[in-house]
Structures are given as structure tokens and as C-alpha cells.
Amino acid sequence: MILEIVLLCGLVLFSVAAVLFRDLLKAAISLAVASLLLGIIFFLMKAPYIGAFEISVVAGLITVLFIVTIALTKTGGDVREAKAASWIFPLFFVVFLALDFFVMRGLMGKIPALQGTPEQGAFGEVLWKLRTFDLVGQIGVIFAGVLAVLALFRKRDKDE
Amino acid sequence: MAFLFVALPLLVAGILPLVGKISKKVLPDLLANSVFIILLALVFFEGRGLAGREAAILQLSWLGEPLNIRLMLDGFSLFMLFAVSLVGFAISLFSVDYMDHYGSKANFYALFLVMTAGMNGLLLVTDLFQIYIFLEVAAVASYALVAFGLGQDELEASFKYLMLSAVASAFLLAGIVIIFGVTGGLDFETVSQSLRSLDARYVVGVCAALFILGFGLKAALVPFHAWLPDAHPSAPAPISAALSGLLIKVSGVYALTRVFLNVFGLTPALSTVLMYLGVISMVVAAFLALGQTDIKRMLAYSSISQVGYIVLGIGLGTPLGILGGLFHLFNHALAKSLLFLNSGSLQMSTGTRNLDEMGGLGKRMPVTAGTSLVGSLSIAGVPPLNGFWSKLIIIVALIQADQWAFALIAVLASVLTLWYYLLIQRKAFFGKLNERWSAVKEAPFWMTVSTVFLALLCIATGIFFAGAVNSWIRPAADALVKGAQTMLGPLGF
Numbered sequence: 001m002i003l004e005i006v007l008l009c010g011l012v013l014f015s016v017a018a019v020l021f022r023d024l025l026k027a028a029i030s031l032a033v034a035s036l037l038l039g040i041i042f043f044l045m046k047a048p049y050i051g052a053f054e055i056s057v058v059a060g061l062i063t064v065l066f067i068v069t070i071a072l073t074k075t076g077g078d079v080r081e082a083k084a085a086s087w088i089f090p091l092f093f094v095v096f097l098a099l100d101f102f103v104m105r106g107l108m109g110k111i112p113a114l115q116g117t118p119e120q121g122a123f124g125e126v127l128w129k130l131r132t133f134d135l136v137g138q139i140g141v142i143f144a145g146v147l148a149v150l151a152l153f154r155k156r157d158k159d160e
Numbered sequence: 161m162a163f164l165f166v167a168l169p170l171l172v173a174g175i176l177p178l179v180g181k182i183s184k185k186v187l188p189d190l191l192a193n194s195v196f197i198i199l200l201a202l203v204f205f206e207g208r209g210l211a212g213r214e215a216a217i218l219q220l221s222w223l224g225e226p227l228n229i230r231l232m233l234d235g236f237s238l239f240m241l242f243a244v245s246l247v248g249f250a251i252s253l254f255s256v257d258y259m260d261h262y263g264s265k266a267n268f269y270a271l272f273l274v275m276t277a278g279m280n281g282l283l284l285v286t287d288l289f290q291i292y293i294f295l296e297v298a299a300v301a302s303y304a305l306v307a308f309g310l311g312q313d314e315l316e317a318s319f320k321y322l323m324l325s326a327v328a329s330a331f332l333l334a335g336i337v338i339i340f341g342v343t344g345g346l347d348f349e350t351v352s353q354s355l356r357s358l359d360a361r362y363v364v365g366v367c368a369a370l371f372i373l374g375f376g377l378k379a380a381l382v383p384f385h386a387w388l389p390d391a392h393p394s395a396p397a398p399i400s401a402a403l404s405g406l407l408i409k410v411s412g413v414y415a416l417t418r419v420f421l422n423v424f425g426l427t428p429a430l431s432t433v434l435m436y437l438g439v440i441s442m443v444v445a446a447f448l449a450l451g452q453t454d455i456k457r458m459l460a461y462s463s464i465s466q467v468g469y470i471v472l473g474i475g476l477g478t479p480l481g482i483l484g485g486l487f488h489l490f491n492h493a494l495a496k497s498l499l500f501l502n503s504g505s506l507q508m509s510t511g512t513r514n515l516d517e518m519g520g521l522g523k524r525m526p527v528t529a530g531t532s533l534v535g536s537l538s539i540a541g542v543p544p545l546n547g548f549w550s551k552l553i554i555i556v557a558l559i560q561a562d563q564w565a566f567a568l569i570a571v572l573a574s575v576l577t578l579w580y581y582l583l584i585q586r587k588a589f590f591g592k593l594n595e596r597w598s599a600v601k602e603a604p605f606w607m608t609v610s611t612v613f614l615a616l617l618c619i620a621t622g623i624f625f626a627g628a629v630n631s632w633i634r635p636a637a638d639a640l641v642k643g644a645q646t647m648l649g650p651l652g653f
Binding site: 137 | 166264267278281301308
């Protein structure tokens, strides 16, 4: 229980840090730590597939992409961190904890226990056999992303 | 066959960037436009198949093996598919000439088709999580389309849109997760039955609030509208037309209506919240529109205001209210796309969007002026155009339900609407011709064809409104009324 609370607090801390840091490198690393913690939480909650995805893709792959991009584009010079970061952060954290304590705890008590779902089964089976249409949608999202990159980083034509 | 609504645009979007290498303009134009013609034909085909039945669940199979892809087609989704295909066709026709100067046309069409696939998918899904996924498909494509011009404004608007849209998605996802936790299912049918058998009012309340926040942001209802007046004007004109005419209605209004009327059931409290949101959007956005000098910004605020009418009608929950709301949704899709396309013609010919700099352009661009007048009067609700009938139905429904205050506000907001649309007409097309524009020419051929097509549709829907209502809109309203009535009971009539 204590481990989970510590992990959750760390998750919130690093997530907020990722937003508040002005230095992109620090922000990217905070995000990676946050998703690492989230991955561990998933493992503890007996969702190993999600945990593995979270750690390998979000904490690993995406962080590498971020850091490569930052390294390639950084112009040099130190970034001064915002003053607001020093007081907004603790304030946000306290508000979050209070909200969590009063609202979410009440809500959790009201949610009935999960009934036996028709969607039980091995992860791969659920994905391929039960949620097939989701895969079509996911193909669409990836497609949209690729096309967006093609469109936004295109070379301008001569007549422009 | 219905799967083609999603698969065909995705497939063509996949080959378009390759086709673009071979032919920069003609082939992409042909491909994109023919997709929309096929989709339109498909709507009629599916409509005939559906005739007389309430809803059809379509199970896909592959080589005789049933796949787990189930699509639901009822009057409501068929009607929305019709609107998307029709307006989408006009928009892609307009893009033939308009998108020439942006370059990279094949990519543009590909993104537009992915957005269409996302919207079509959303219209056919049978469960809550799929709503979220197809919402994202359409949204991701639309972020790129808003920024397509690559200027400072476009990128800023796109970023703002992306951020607020991500917040909306987070709310929706949270709502869906809680629903899944409570009911153990995601299917509309399962969720709706479990929610009725469980006594979980508190949880349903929290989820309803999350969904209202999420879909409200997507539909740009007033407290959540901040992104729209930046995003819609910054996009290229055809995309402004698609966003205002289609996307906010599919990912905002359709999804909201589907979830609240068919899954949750419209409770009196929900009905009140939706009606107030509708009225506030209607009035506040109309006042904000009055102060604008940028024509596309004015149209964007007008979209928020008109979505207010739609939500007011649907939120009322009586059969007539839902009918009026849906009819207004269709009419607004036609007229607002027409007006955004016209603003694109104006911007292309004059190079400005500032109404104060225009003047007397009616003499130089008679077709644009004429079609724009039709669109403006239609949205403002002047008889015998289509917008008049839908607003009339909404107002009559409000009076029938004894909601006199709402009816009065709806009438007054309509007067405001007429005011700012006449402002557009006077400043842009009437008056003395500004010297600067003496060399301005009418818009190119395909752009004119597309706007005339939409203007004729506005007029025809107005004159033959009984036919339009009976063939497309009544089946759609019937699909929704059942969900509203089980909860609301015989209310006010």
C-alpha cells in the first residue's frame, strides 16, 4: 500500500515537473521517469502487458525520439527556469492530494466491483478477436499521424 | 458493404501520396472526388437496404469466418453519413481549384479522406471505446489540416486546438473507463442495460459530467469554445467548411446525442443542462460574432451559435424537438459549408478576410455574392429557405413543451443572426466598389460549381422540406426518440 502511494505521488510529481520545466531535456526526462513509474504501477496492478508497453514504448522509445530531436535542434545557451515553478508545483500537488482524498476516495467507494466481463481472455486474443474494429481505428490514427508529418514538413513548391 | 464507409477513404488515402508522385494535380483530384461520389451512392444503397427496419447490425466476415467487426446502421447514422458524404463531395470539388496554390495537394486529400474515414467510423460504431478511437482518427487528421498553410497563425491555432482537444479526449476516456469499471462492458446495448439495472446514480452523474465536458469541447459549446474561433478561420477554406459543417457535428453533437439518448437515456436533469448549454452558446456566440471584422471569424462564432440551436432542440428531448435539432444540423452543415467556401473565394480573389476592406464585390463576383446571400439568409432563418423551417420546428417544439422563455430567446437570437449576416452582405458585396478591387475576377470554375451546388441544395431543401424531413430526418429522429422517451416520460405533450 505504502509502495503504491509513493509511486503514485512520484507519478504526479514528475508529470507536473514535465509540464513546468522550460529546459526541454529536463522535461523529457521527467516524462520518462513518470511513465516508468506508471509502468511499475501497472505491473503491481497485475496488468503486465500494459506495463511492458508503457515502459518500452513511452518511457523508452518516445524518450529516445525526444532526446534525439532536442539534441539535433538545440541552439545552446542555458534556459532559465520559471519562478512560478517553485510555488505552483507544491500548490498543485497539495490541491491534487486533497482532491484525490475527498473526491476520488468517495467515488471509488461508490463504484461496484467489476462484474465478470465478456472480454476476458489472453491479451492477444482480446486484441485480435474481440476488438478487431479498434485495430482499424488504430491504423487510421497512425495513418493520420504519418500523413500529418508528410504534410507539415513538406518542401514548399516553387509556385508558393 | 457499410465497412466501405471507413475502408474506402482509408485505402485511397493510403495510395494518394504515391499517386501524388506521378501526377501532382489531376489524378488526386479525380480520386478524391470519386471517393465521395461512391460514398454518396453507398449511402443510397444502404438506405434502401435499411428501408422499413429500425436498425441493422452488420457483422463482417472474411472468407466465411465471422470477424469481430460489428457496425450499427440506423436512421440517425445513415442521415449523418448522408450529410458527411454530400458536404464532403462539395468540399472536395471546391478544393480542385482552391488547393492549387497550397501545394502538396495529394497529401491534403489524403488527410481529408482520413478525417472522413474517422467521421464515418464514428457514425457506425457500436461501443464507447470505438467512439473514442474514431474521434481521435478524425481529430489527428484535422490538427494537421488546420496547420496546412504552415504560417504562424495556422500553427498557433492548430496547437491550441490540439491542446484543448487532448483535454476533451482525456475527459471522454476517463468517463469511458469509469463506465467500463461499473458495467463491465463497452457495448452500447450492454452498458445501457446494466446502467438501468444497477443503482449507480452517483457514478452515472460523474460520467455524464465528464462526457458533457468532453463532447462539449468537441462541439465547442460556449464555456468550452475557446479553440474554435482560432482553429476554424486559420484552416484553408475547404477545411474550415469541413470542420464547421461536419466535424463539430459528428464528433460533438452526434457522439453526445448517441451517448446521452441511446445509452444513458435523457434524464430531466441532463435535458435541462443541455438546454441551458444550448441557449448560452446561442446567445453569447451571436453577440461575439457581431463584433468581428474578419469574415471567417464571424462565421466561426456563428457556428457556435447554431450548434447551440441544435443542442437546444435535441436537449429538449421531445420528438419534435429532436426532429428540429437534426434538421437544423443538416441545414447548418449545408449553409455553413457554403459560406466558408465563399469566404475562401473572397480570400483568394482579394487576398484579405477583413470585411472593412471589402465593399461592392457583388458587382465583380456575382455568383459568389448570390450563393453567399442564399447561405446567409438560410442560416438567419428567412423563409422559404431551409434554415427557416428547422428553426421554426425547434421553436414550435419549445412552445409545445411550455418552454416559453427558451422559445423567446431562440427567436431573439435568430434576429441577432440575421443582423450579423446582413452586416457581412453589406460590407462585402453591396455598396460602392472599392477602387482596389476593380480588377477582381469571379472565382474559378470548380469553386463556383461547388458553391452553386450547395446553394441550390439549400433552396431545394427549403422548398421541398416535407420530402427532406420524411425521407432522411424522421427516421433519424425516430431512432433517438425511444431513448429520450423511456427516461423523460410523456413530458409536455
